[in-house]
Amino acid sequence: MTLNIGIIGLGFMGSDHVKRVATKINGARLAGVADLKQDLAEKYAKEYGAKIYKSGIDLIDSPDIDAVMVVTRPHETHEQFVLHAIEIGKYVFCEKPLTLTAAGCKKIVDAEVKGGKRLVQVGFMRRFDPGYIEIKKAIDDHVYGEPLLIHATHRNCSVDETYDTSMSIIETAIHEADVLHWLLGEDYESGTTFLPKKQTKYTHSKLHDPQIITLDTKSGVHIDLEVFVNDQIGYDINCSVVCENGIISLRSPFNSSVKKGLYDQTYIPKDCTERFATAYDNEIQEWVNGVEADKVTGPSSWDGLVAMVTCDALAKSRDNDAERVAIVLPDKKPSLY
Amino acid sequence: MTLNIGIIGLGFMGSDHVKRVATKINGARLAGVADLKQDLAEKYAKEYGAKIYKSGIDLIDSPDIDAVMVVTRPHETHEQFVLHAIEIGKYVFCEKPLTLTAAGCKKIVDAEVKGGKRLVQVGFMRRFDPGYIEIKKAIDDHVYGEPLLIHATHRNCSVDETYDTSMSIIETAIHEADVLHWLLGEDYESGTTFLPKKQTKYTHSKLHDPQIITLDTKSGVHIDLEVFVNDQIGYDINCSVVCENGIISLRSPFNSSVKKGLYDQTYIPKDCTERFATAYDNEIQEWVNGVEADKVTGPSSWDGLVAMVTCDALAKSRDNDAERVAIVLPDKKPSLY
Amino acid sequence: MTLNIGIIGLGFMGSDHVKRVATKINGARLAGVADLKQDLAEKYAKEYGAKIYKSGIDLIDSPDIDAVMVVTRPHETHEQFVLHAIEIGKYVFCEKPLTLTAAGCKKIVDAEVKGGKRLVQVGFMRRFDPGYIEIKKAIDDHVYGEPLLIHATHRNCSVDETYDTSMSIIETAIHEADVLHWLLGEDYESGTTFLPKKQTKYTHSKLHDPQIITLDTKSGVHIDLEVFVNDQIGYDINCSVVCENGIISLRSPFNSSVKKGLYDQTYIPKDCTERFATAYDNEIQEWVNGVEADKVTGPSSWDGLVAMVTCDALAKSRDNDAERVAIVLPDKKPSLY
Amino acid sequence: MTLNIGIIGLGFMGSDHVKRVATKINGARLAGVADLKQDLAEKYAKEYGAKIYKSGIDLIDSPDIDAVMVVTRPHETHEQFVLHAIEIGKYVFCEKPLTLTAAGCKKIVDAEVKGGKRLVQVGFMRRFDPGYIEIKKAIDDHVYGEPLLIHATHRNCSVDETYDTSMSIIETAIHEADVLHWLLGEDYESGTTFLPKKQTKYTHSKLHDPQIITLDTKSGVHIDLEVFVNDQIGYDINCSVVCENGIISLRSPFNSSVKKGLYDQTYIPKDCTERFATAYDNEIQEWVNGVEADKVTGPSSWDGLVAMVTCDALAKSRDNDAERVAIVLPDKKPSLY
Numbered sequence A, B, C, D: 001m002t003l004n005i006g007i008i009g010l011g012f013m014g015s016d017h018v019k020r021v022a023t024k025i026n027g028a029r030l031a032g033v034a035d036l037k038q039d040l041a042e043k044y045a046k047e048y049g050a051k052i053y054k055s056g057i058d059l060i061d062s063p064d065i066d067a068v069m070v071v072t073r074p075h076e077t078h079e080q081f082v083l084h085a086i087e088i089g090k091y092v093f094c095e096k097p098l099t100l101t102a103a104g105c106k107k108i109v110d111a112e113v114k115g116g117k118r119l120v121q122v123g124f125m126r127r128f129d130p131g132y133i134e135i136k137k138a139i140d141d142h143v144y145g146e147p148l149l150i151h152a153t154h155r156n157c158s159v160d161e162t163y164d165t166s167m168s169i170i171e172t173a174i175h176e177a178d179v180l181h182w183l184l185g186e187d188y189e190s191g192t193t194f195l196p197k198k199q200t201k202y203t204h205s206k207l208h209d210p211q212i213i214t215l216d217t218k219s220g221v222h223i224d225l226e227v228f229v230n231d232q233i234g235y236d237i238n239c240s241v242v243c244e245n246g247i248i249s250l251r252s253p254f255n256s257s258v259k260k261g262l263y264d265q266t267y268i269p270k271d272c273t274e275r276f277a278t279a280y281d282n283e284i285q286e287w288v289n290g291v292e293a294d295k296v297t298g299p300s301s302w303d304g305l306v307a308m309v310t311c312d313a314l315a316k317s318r319d320n321d322a323e324r325v326a327i328v329l330p331d332k333k334p335s336l337y
Ligand SMILES: [Mg+2]
Pocket: A095, A096, A123, A124, A125
């Protein structure tokens, strides 16, 4: 059977998913699109033979759409679409962050739990990246003994003026907040956010850049994370897990190297759609497979909530002179997850 | 529309393609399988909900099959299936080598030309590998000036006793024979095959291993190629193109690195399905897209013929003390290609 | 002229310096040795044709010794020898740490200032390492713009039971304390030492391992440093300086790489004498050249004092739950330095 | 004791050795210099406090000179100085090539044999490079089993118009001719030199660039060598030894890496004095130690002769359409070597 996918939101990430669903995913087709910008909707509808829906809600409600992807910006709009999909019992994939508040995430978790069925997958694509998967397998198989420390960096080429200090956590560090506790298989105990006095000249008045985050897990693994979103060098994601018997490090993939002008060089990807192309493909393929099998197993609403609670603690630390802030989940993980 | 694919031959490569078509390719489904080994046919038919055909010819003839993949061994069997598909006007993908003789390839080219339509794609998957594509783009765009030399290695972990001296050319070097002249965009002038006196202890009496091949193109680019099929280290494919202003080299992809026990190490893939997984996916996706669009543009029967003519010259050199042997194509490239 | 060098202390580092002076340094010869362990003194005296002195003080006082190297352990013994050399106006090289207390360093600085001549060089060899020198030059020449962050690791294979929690700072992190502010050309503002709850099973009851240190400079550059002295992987020193326009990283040197058994690997040195062999050679050569020219310019007593004040702040932070501790130098840098 | 070294020839390599002897070598001092260019002699005599000799012969004859280094150009001048040193029984280090003809080398060998004492060391510095030494040790210790193949490149940034086709062998490939059979511990059986039709635009009418050389050893190890002296990328020396159980490769050393502008890069040295600085230091230190001990063990006149016989065979092949030419040593190795 071929699954009919509808996508709401056709911007940078949305258009990337549109192309993915239409041309790369097995067992799925792009059936419908919706965007407030009518020209975008028309462009992709025409290119891939999809139907245009007047609104996200209309798309969700349509009997011609088997499952929905929510890729809207601003992210505040995620919540209504996800809740509506849950309400009518339709599978929905939502890009991260699930919502911009822990309260919003909690509302979604509660709705899903009330419905009694996992319908939501959150776009934490790194869990589907071959590199992170290799590292997780090494940790799970105890290949290098117990993990002790993680050093991570999340670096972007540059951001525009709409990106402010809060987003370094809520838009950027949220990826590590999710993927690192998944890697380690345990929850966080506390976190800190430190704003070093010296900033890059490439930033603007509303953005403190770079920022330094730490996280400590329940068992005592210590994590440090550099978030630097105007690095000028590329989209440079690093993660080294220091274990008792060895250190395993994520490596950015490249396909060729060049020697020229006294240098031997390899390429650094320029953005997330390039760096994590395979991860995004795997993520959506597994989601489609899950929907087809009526059992979705990717990152859940609960994972979306955990990430947002973590971000809230980091923001509180940032606003309180880098004090250590406890990371406390609202209640026990529901048995649904 | 979803294309119904039938696959003939379910061995090492055939089963890899079965899984690919069934689970990774967009716009296609595994509709039918055929193999002399009935248990293999039953296994994959059951696993992916495909129909079993009694013979390859039955599968090709079936109106339920839109396009055919020929992955049979021994490779002598390719010819009959490809010719039959051409005869009834059905698209056919055939693993390399297209046939084991230049004469066989010529028969296929002639049949296709007579039919007046390109129906065949040959499994030279490296043309779809991101690394080779990067290199080709650099050459085509003249980024580092004119190419002058190529150094290549084709190394396998090990082979069994059915693999003999002739296969180092016809099964293994054939990949470079195809991909290197495609990279350079020109035909070969001559080639040599040298059998170094010293051989690995891991070989057997019917196999001279390693072997050294050279190829020179019409414009005078010189290529050397090590073929070593019992290297004990992994599937290690290298290709460095020395240009006037720089040297661009293929790099085997890895996703993580490990420091342990005084060494910093990265992984070498163990076989072609692992090393070229992305290339195979892209190859079949583009073939499916081509069939869907009724216009296949991947490696053609003509490319299969050129590769076999090249292999014949290399074999002649090997049997004549590494003398330089001219590489002469049978006639002009038909306008169909 | 050939300088007659006397070396006090013939243990791990002392014997390394003995060999260096006797066989690698231009313009110098090993003239005398002293060690409480008489057999060590005899061994090296015989091997290199040097004279044995009954005590360090005797060696310093000898008119046959032009300049002295103090490489004794325990490090408490450095102070007396250095002070005695200053007193009689003889050049003295002293391994780090200069003394084990800021007060002891201060005494040496005061004695030297009173004498009115720089006579002491401290063994911070990293300032002579080609990698650190490349990084310093890039920073000084502003090649990648302003430095913003430094990530560093100081990892050792393993330590024995005499190495305790305090030594991670005073014996190990002291190298980074010195070299990083030298790299940046500015003083520290504050530091922290955090003891992550999770420790390696390879440590013992008196050693908390690993430890995480941070330093912030006056201008606001933020540094994080992992100190891990039972890493089981090698002597793994890393330093990445994140600048506004690029990131420059120290690379551990290797001379060959090996592919075997599905891995491509390079070597990690096993200890400091191997990793920093060139740095040690350069350090002692420049010291000998300085003595010969009657003008020593390497790391001074003041640098030894600054490092110790930094270590004291880090120790205080460690004992106070990782609180941020100001790093305050005792007074202005004397004009002698 | 400090050895008084005299250096004849103060050009590119000569001045590098002058600085080395004067400032880096233990147990030696620069005592005298001679060069036809009087200003060069004055410059270095003044800089390092050495005496100027009117001629090379005067320098060799001087009782104030303990041992001599011959670094003159053109290389034809080597022979007279080396023979004169042998005649008066003085140790002499001579840069490669020892002479420009096998006959000249033979004359030196004969003179040395007649004198009954090894007095000559030839400047094949690569035998003192840590990378080649690691590879030789691995081969000698049989760590990866029997060596089967070697792939090598000798690339230079660029050469001027005085460098012609013959020099690619006699000035450049001579290094590999020496170091590779030393690595393998056996003599060559035959060699070929192939001039690929396509040449770099950076060459000139008297120079065919690049060139491809092969060598086969007595036991049957096959070697291919790219000589490319206008590569525009740096001084890029590579050597991979393919063994039965692993492949060991020389790696050009670097001390730091840089990420900037979408690339992660490491440095390629620009010439031999930079790439092989450590090898040159070790070479001269060991020579000085040998002279001091009255027993020189580095590359001998015989090695110089073997290299030149090899070069002659390669030149003959080049002039005869790349035919395979036997490499035949003039007679048995004298027992002196
Ligand atoms: Mg995402």
